[in-house]
Amino acid sequence: MPFIPHNDADTRAMLDAIGADTIEDLFDEVPAELRADALQHVPAGRSEMAVTRLMHGRAAQDTQPLNFIGAGAYEHHIPAAVWELTTRGEFYTAYTPYQAEASQGTLQLLYEFQTMMAELTAMDVANASLYDGASALAEAVLMAVRANRKSKSKRFLMPANVHPVYRQVVETIVKHQGITLELLDYDARGGHLDPASLPGEPGDICALVIPQPNFFGVLEDVDALTDWAHGHGMLVIAVVNPTALALLTPPGEWGRDDKTRGADIVCGEGQPLGAPLSSGGPYFGFMCCKQKHVRQMPGRIIGATVDQDGKPGYVLTLQAREQHIRRSKATSNICTNQGLLTTAATLYMTLMGPDGLRQTAAHSHANTRQLCERLCAIDGVEKIFDRPGFHEAVLRLPRPAAEVLTALEDRGVLGGFDLSGHYPELGNAILVCATETKTAEDLDLFASALKDVLA
Amino acid sequence: MHEQSKANSHQLIFEHSRDGRVNGAHHLDGQADISAIPEALLRRTPPGLPQVSEMDGVRHYTRLSQKNFSIDTHFYPLGSCTMKHNPRACNTLSMLPNFLARHPLAPARFGQGFLGCMWELQEILKDVTGMQAVSLTPMAGAQGEFAGVAMIRAYHDARDDHERREILVPDAAHGTNPATATMCGYTVREIPTDANGDVDVDALKAAVGPHTAGIMLTNPSTLGVFDRRIKEIAEIVHQAGGLLYYDGANLNAILGKVKPGDMGFDVIHMNLHKTFSTPHGGGGPGAGPVGVSERLRPFMPIPVVGRDDNGAYRWLTEQDLPQSIGRLSAHMGNAGVLLRAYVYALLLGREGMERVADYATLNGNYLMARLAQAGFDMALPSRRATHEFILTLKRQAAEQGVTAMDFAKRLLDYGYHAPTTYFPLIVPECLLIEPTETESKESLDGFVEAMCAIQQEADDNIETLKGAPYTLPSRRLDDVKAARELDLKYQPPKDAAGQ
Numbered sequence: 001m002p003f004i005p006h007n008d009a010d011t012r013a014m015l016d017a018i019g020a021d022t023i024e025d026l027f028d029e030v031p032a033e034l035r036a037d038a039l040q041h042v043p044a045g046r047s048e049m050a051v052t053r054l055m056h057g058r059a060a061q062d063t064q065p066l067n068f069i070g071a072g073a074y075e076h077h078i079p080a081a082v083w084e085l086t087t088r089g090e091f092y093t094a095y096t097p098y099q100a101e102a103s104q105g106t107l108q109l110l111y112e113f114q115t116m117m118a119e120l121t122a123m124d125v126a127n128a129s130l131y132d133g134a135s136a137l138a139e140a141v142l143m144a145v146r147a148n149r150k151s152k153s154k155r156f157l158m159p160a161n162v163h164p165v166y167r168q169v170v171e172t173i174v175k176h177q178g179i180t181l182e183l184l185d186y187d188a189r190g191g192h193l194d195p196a197s198l199p200g201e202p203g204d205i206c207a208l209v210i211p212q213p214n215f216f217g218v219l220e221d222v223d224a225l226t227d228w229a230h231g232h233g234m235l236v237i238a239v240v241n242p243t244a245l246a247l248l249t250p251p252g253e254w255g256r257d258d259k260t261r262g263a264d265i266v267c268g269e270g271q272p273l274g275a276p277l278s279s280g281g282p283y284f285g286f287m288c289c290k291q292k293h294v295r296q297m298p299g300r301i302i303g304a305t306v307d308q309d310g311k312p313g314y315v316l317t318l319q320a321r322e323q324h325i326r327r328s329k330a331t332s333n334i335c336t337n338q339g340l341l342t343t344a345a346t347l348y349m350t351l352m353g354p355d356g357l358r359q360t361a362a363h364s365h366a367n368t369r370q371l372c373e374r375l376c377a378i379d380g381v382e383k384i385f386d387r388p389g390f391h392e393a394v395l396r397l398p399r400p401a402a403e404v405l406t407a408l409e410d411r412g413v414l415g416g417f418d419l420s421g422h423y424p425e426l427g428n429a430i431l432v433c434a435t436e437t438k439t440a441e442d443l444d445l446f447a448s449a450l451k452d453v454l455a
Numbered sequence: 456m457h458e459q460s461k462a463n464s465h466q467l468i469f470e471h472s473r474d475g476r477v478n479g480a481h482h483l484d485g486q487a488d489i490s491a492i493p494e495a496l497l498r499r500t501p502p503g504l505p506q507v508s509e510m511d512g513v514r515h516y517t518r519l520s521q522k523n524f525s526i527d528t529h530f531y532p533l534g535s536c537t538m539k540h541n542p543r544a545c546n547t548l549s550m551l552p553n554f555l556a557r558h559p560l561a562p563a564r565f566g567q568g569f570l571g572c573m574w575e576l577q578e579i580l581k582d583v584t585g586m587q588a589v590s591l592t593p594m595a596g597a598q599g600e601f602a603g604v605a606m607i608r609a610y611h612d613a614r615d616d617h618e619r620r621e622i623l624v625p626d627a628a629h630g631t632n633p634a635t636a637t638m639c640g641y642t643v644r645e646i647p648t649d650a651n652g653d654v655d656v657d658a659l660k661a662a663v664g665p666h667t668a669g670i671m672l673t674n675p676s677t678l679g680v681f682d683r684r685i686k687e688i689a690e691i692v693h694q695a696g697g698l699l700y701y702d703g704a705n706l707n708a709i710l711g712k713v714k715p716g717d718m719g720f721d722v723i724h725m726n727l728h729k730t731f732s733t734p735h736g737g738g739g740p741g742a743g744p745v746g747v748s749e750r751l752r753p754f755m756p757i758p759v760v761g762r763d764d765n766g767a768y769r770w771l772t773e774q775d776l777p778q779s780i781g782r783l784s785a786h787m788g789n790a791g792v793l794l795r796a797y798v799y800a801l802l803l804g805r806e807g808m809e810r811v812a813d814y815a816t817l818n819g820n821y822l823m824a825r826l827a828q829a830g831f832d833m834a835l836p837s838r839r840a841t842h843e844f845i846l847t848l849k850r851q852a853a854e855q856g857v858t859a860m861d862f863a864k865r866l867l868d869y870g871y872h873a874p875t876t877y878f879p880l881i882v883p884e885c886l887l888i889e890p891t892e893t894e895s896k897e898s899l900d901g902f903v904e905a906m907c908a909i910q911q912e913a914d915d916n917i918e919t920l921k922g923a924p925y926t927l928p929s930r931r932l933d934d935v936k937a938a939r940e941l942d943l944k945y946q947p948p949k950d951a952a953g954q
Contacts, residue, residue, distance in 0.1 A: 340734065
């Protein structure tokens with residue numbers, strides 16, 4: 001019996017103590033007509049040895065070509081110690097820290113995590129994570145409605161160069177809350193949100209969403225956009241890549257106006273900080289905000305306190321926001337955070353340090369730049385947007401993206417993400433990404449494969 | 456312990472940090488050219504992340520881990536959480552390199568192994584729940600609940616049935632239920648639970664009508680008992696035109712024995728981090744797949760795994776399910792968690808699943824019987840326990856002034872993680888106790904002894920309990936101070952000596 005320790009003597013003794021004859025008797029309150037027939041589609045149990053063999057076989061089918069896809073999930077080197085420590089039983093099999101005295105490991109780690117995310121984003125406070133970047137953006141929108149006391153509309157300005165699937169997820173999650181998401185066009189040459197093209201009289205808008213970098217990898221003029229939004233009574237929701245923040249101005253410092261400086265709510269995808277690509281999950285979403293908005297922030301938050309001997313300790317705090325207390329009036333229905341992933345991220349940030357993170361960001365930027373130079377040297381291939389980017393770029397091909405990508409796959413290269421589905425106006429366009437994991441030989445391989453395909 | 460070690464044991468990683476300490480193993484060769492990035496967009500000061508050696512980082516977090524209670528180290532009878540053993544094979548086999556390396560946007564032809572596991576998991580979960588289709592995408596129970604209620608809404612909206620504004624929720628329900636209903640634009644009406652722990656059917660009959668969108672139920676309920684009139688309840692709600700949502704938090708009690716689909720539910724969510732033993736990880740990640748009846752199938756969240764006639768797997772998306780409520784995550788949900796659940800399902804197999812309910816229920820009833828025999832009061836003494844039961848300390852609170860919180864804190868000293876306290880809210884001073892099937896008889900006997908010892912301590916001098924815990928890394932912590940004087944991140948001292 002896998003994982004069930006009882007032998008016959010145990011079972012007998014236990015039934016005797018209960019005063020029942022058989023285990024079946026214990027189900028006598030379940031109406032007979034509800035008892036299910038035997039399971040049909042669940043296979044018979046297998047030994048660990050057999051399952052190991054099966055899973056190795058499945059994994060062996062999934063060898064992946066050299067990866068140049070980003071588009072929201074980034075391949076970075078993860079130090080070996082990260083998952084060694086994260087999968088320690090004391091972290092792996094612990095639960096939500098409801099009994100704080102028995103969970104000081106997890107609680108202190110989360111306090112350190114909150115500190116690191118606040119530092120990275122230069123914001124006042126961070127929560128202990130949400131499910132992923134897309135749902136974090138949805139939560140940020142809901143939060144902005146609660147936080148912007150001056151706005152009476154529930155209108156949001158959403159740039160079209162925010163990750164298209166993030167925008168879909170936001171629509172799904174906020175659907176029944178009377179919220180309108182108004183799409184802002186991006187500049188055709190720069191790929192960015194041109195501050196000069198923003199309306200002079202936008203009316204009553206709750207918040208502007210600003211990505212950095214945006215989905216195309218292009219860098220936005222975040223200061224101008226932030227000042228514009230604040231000047232019109234809007235909150236600013238920043239959607240950022242955490243690796244990029246080791247290099248770029250953090251959202252807490254966006255804007256040139258001293259009085260209103262800084263994004264109000266910051267969110268994004270934490271996967272680049274120590275989570276493997278893993279077919280898309282589990283990842284984690286992060287959220288930070290200005291101090292004045294903290295009571296509107298969803299998710300778990302850890303606070304420092306002292307115990308009855310005056311020694312420092314950590315607890316879940318501001319729990320009155322959460323579902324188990326507020327119920328139908330809660331800030332969100334969210335219950336879990338992404339505990340293991342925040343553990344991994346905390347370890348990653350510790351082991352990499354500010355220098356390691358900066359190098360990862362810089363080398364990813366430089367590799368993508370070099371990749372583009374090699375690829376654009378091929379006839380018919382051109383970079384579409386002329387503004388600088390972080391670590392991704394959009395390239396236009398002389399033939400449909402789908403067929404080129406397939407041909408590249410046959411030559412051992414996953415060439416990028418086909419943009420023609422979400423952005424048909426860009427034509428035969430792909431989004432390419434070369435992180436610090438790629439060597440010069442890797443870039444050469446891609447270039448020669450593409451040259452071959454287009455010849 | 457030496458004073459310095461004591462101080463160190465509370466230190467934050469930032470306090471170990473020293474300027475210029477770099478983890479050399481991650482140093483990348485060569486200077487990266489970032490001249491293309493405009494000066495104005497560059498960060499002026501580096502972020503205050505720790506600067507420590509790998510040794511110091513590893514030591515710090517290893518020591519931190521040792522301050523935790525965990526299933527691996529302690530009996531953890533948290534009611535409603537199903538803290539069963541996390542088999543290590545599930546972890547190892549989900550983390551095979553090819554599974555970890557797979558980019559979510561890589562074409563399906565490079566992921567047939569992974570997609571095959573997902574397809575089979577869908578089939579297994581359909582069978583276990585008795586539902587017609589399953590979507591694996593919701594990333595946790597709460598997201599599964601959201602998907603479920605959103606599908607109910609989509610169903611009524613598609614039929615132009617816009618008068619249905621109300622969701623019914625038992626007063627004993629988990630807080631996520633009403634929170635979710637509100638997120639979907641509904642108002643919540645609570646239905647009382649009767650003295651036997653079942654939903655009050657007369658109150659339900661009075662509450663349903665053309666304004667009823669649906670009801671959210673758990674069975675066995677949060678009171679740890681099986682609602683015997685479930686078919687009647689389903690009939691009443693369906694007759695009024697509403698749909699039934701099943702909160703699968705307590706699936707462990709009935710796995711393989713009773714199927715929610717057979718009970719009349721239209722949509723269910725499962726908590727794989729409970730029933731299918733995926734790791735709790737200090738609070739996540741979970742996975743909350745939803746199962747649906749035929750009438751809700753068109754509205755399922757995407758993507759869902761499909762299989763072509765020639766046996767190739769692919770993602771079904773907007774084109775395949777045009778009425779879907781949409782996407783809940785950027786990709787397909789918590790893939791790694793789903794793989795762990797799949798491995799677990801393979802290890803158990805059909806016989807193993809049926810045994811889960813048998814032994815979870817045996818352990819629940821045994822623990823309840825022994826504790827009752829030892830003189831403790833149960834909330835529903837005449838009912839069978841399911842996989843969990845409620846013990847109430849109402850009498851001790853009134854007679855001795857000792858609370859469920861006091862018992863919980865003292866249990867920690869005895870080496871047991873406390874059961875769930877103060878949930879469900881309708882039972883005063885309660886402990887919701889769920890042993891799970893993976894605990895041995897001795898483990899349960901030890902818990903009973905500890906409870907008896909603590910009761911004896913309460914009889915002798917309640918201050919012993921009031922001051923607990925004594926032996927843990929910290930004494931009882933001041934929650935009120937934490938909320939009043941918010942300190943949510945470390946800030947280095949102003950003179951920053953040594954930083």
